Amino acid sequence: RAGIxxxxTFSGKNDHHKCEAAFKAFxxxxxQALAMTGDRKTVRSTKGKF
Incomplete structure (x- = not known):
């Protein structure tokens, strides 16, 4: 269970394209947030990635 x-926020005219872009970006x-790095002391975040 992720607890996310x-x-x-959507903008544009075509609902299909808005949803497609949101899912791809997410x-x-x-x-990127879940990617393993050599530094285990820092917590990765999605903040500023969108």
Whole structure:
């Protein structure tokens, strides 16, 4: 269980493209946040990735 809260603001005309872009951006940011690094003392974050 992740316990994630995501606040996403949409803009544009086409609902399909807005949702597609939001899911893609969220997936990329989440992947970056969960990526393993050599420094285990820092906590990765999605802040500022969107």
């Amino acid at each position: 809260t995501a606040h996403i 997936g990329i940011a989440l992947g």
